[in-house]
Amino acid sequence: MNQANNRNIAVVTGAAGGVGKAYSLGLARRGYDLLLVGRTQATLQTLADEIVAATGRSVEIAALDLADAAQLAQLVQRLGADSSITLLANLAGVAQFSPFTQISGGKIAQTIAVNISAFTQLCHAVAPRFAAAGKGTIVNFASVLAFRPWAEFNVYNASKAYVVALSQSLQAELQEKGVLVQVVAPPATATPFWLQAGFSHENLPAKAVMKADDLVAAALIGLDKGEQWVLPSLSDSAVWDAFQDSRVNLVKGMMNGTVAERYIAA
Numbered sequence: 001m002n003q004a005n006n007r008n009i010a011v012v013t014g015a016a017g018g019v020g021k022a023y024s025l026g027l028a029r030r031g032y033d034l035l036l037v038g039r040t041q042a043t044l045q046t047l048a049d050e051i052v053a054a055t056g057r058s059v060e061i062a063a064l065d066l067a068d069a070a071q072l073a074q075l076v077q078r079l080g081a082d083s084s085i086t087l088l089a090n091l092a093g094v095a096q097f098s099p100f101t102q103i104s105g106g107k108i109a110q111t112i113a114v115n116i117s118a119f120t121q122l123c124h125a126v127a128p129r130f131a132a133a134g135k136g137t138i139v140n141f142a143s144v145l146a147f148r149p150w151a152e153f154n155v156y157n158a159s160k161a162y163v164v165a166l167s168q169s170l171q172a173e174l175q176e177k178g179v180l181v182q183v184v185a186p187p188a189t190a191t192p193f194w195l196q197a198g199f200s201h202e203n204l205p206a207k208a209v210m211k212a213d214d215l216v217a218a219a220l221i222g223l224d225k226g227e228q229w230v231l232p233s234l235s236d237s238a239v240w241d242a243f244q245d246s247r248v249n250l251v252k253g254m255m256n257g258t259v260a261e262r263y264i265a266a
């Protein structure tokens, strides 16, 4: 497929997850054809069939493990070569709720492989093509935990802080080239995420937990608006503006080439 076909394909990783299903359907309703990525062929196929029945869009599936370098490379190759792909949504994510002293090395590696390495390579696969075309959208699901870590989510917190930091860099580089890099930062949301992380969201106050459909509806409105930052549960957007301003002021205060007085030997 190429642009001459006038198709717009959205690639969604984590498509069969608690957020990904409704998010993928929402993209199809917005006119995208889809490439759904996940590990389980049957689950992806069922979702694809449902979306085709509901929207009539064309839906492909790619059953692969993003933590497997060879399987990831196949997807990277497709993303770099297929000019019909105009949107990448990075929803795949894993976590382990565990003290850092007890988390297994395997779980650390898996979290870094999916949430950081695969995420980075997928962004890197589309960014040059989108920049050259002067259009394209990258949607990156971070988390509220990127801004204020929750101790037992240690490695996951850090991985989502990475998502925010890389996305901010890409926004700075790609905005003027016509590419939207959007960060969605959900609060705790009721999905199977918690089960795989080993902590039940039912242990949280019910009012702190968002419904997946509400999150997806908000995220898609943020996409329609072309926002760089989508904070679905934050009512007062001035809080976000103040947070961003404080980061700028912090760095302004630090970039002066001098030693602060409290660090000068008496």
Ligand SMILES: NC(=O)C1=CN([C@@H]2O[C@H](COP(=O)(O)OP(=O)(O)OC[C@H]3O[C@@H](n4cnc5c(N)ncnc54)[C@H](OP(=O)(O)O)[C@@H]3O)[C@@H](O)[C@H]2O)C=CC1
Pocket (backbone or CB within 6 Å): 013, 014, 015, 016, 017, 018, 019, 020, 037, 038, 039, 040, 043, 064, 065, 066, 067, 068, 090, 091, 092, 093, 094, 114, 141, 142, 143, 144, 185, 186, 187, 188, 189, 190, 191, 192, 193, 194, 196
């Ligand atoms: N739920 C929450 O409380 C919050 C979630 N988020 C973030 O939102 C995004 C979506 O979360 P949510 O839908 O709730 O999570 P889910 O656990 O429901 O879905 C995550 C998806 O990631 C996919 N995935 C995990 N590992 C791999 C892998 N190695 N290769 C391919 N796919 C993989 C899974 O695919 P498979 O179908 O193969 O298992 C699954 O569909 C994530 O990035 C998450 O970190 C952010 C804040 C809060």
Ligand SMILES: CC(=O)[C@H](N)C(=O)O
Pocket (backbone or CB within 6 Å): 142, 143, 144, 145, 186, 187, 188, 189, 193
């Ligand atoms: C906000 C949460 O607590 C959630 N676990 C997440 O960030 O994925």
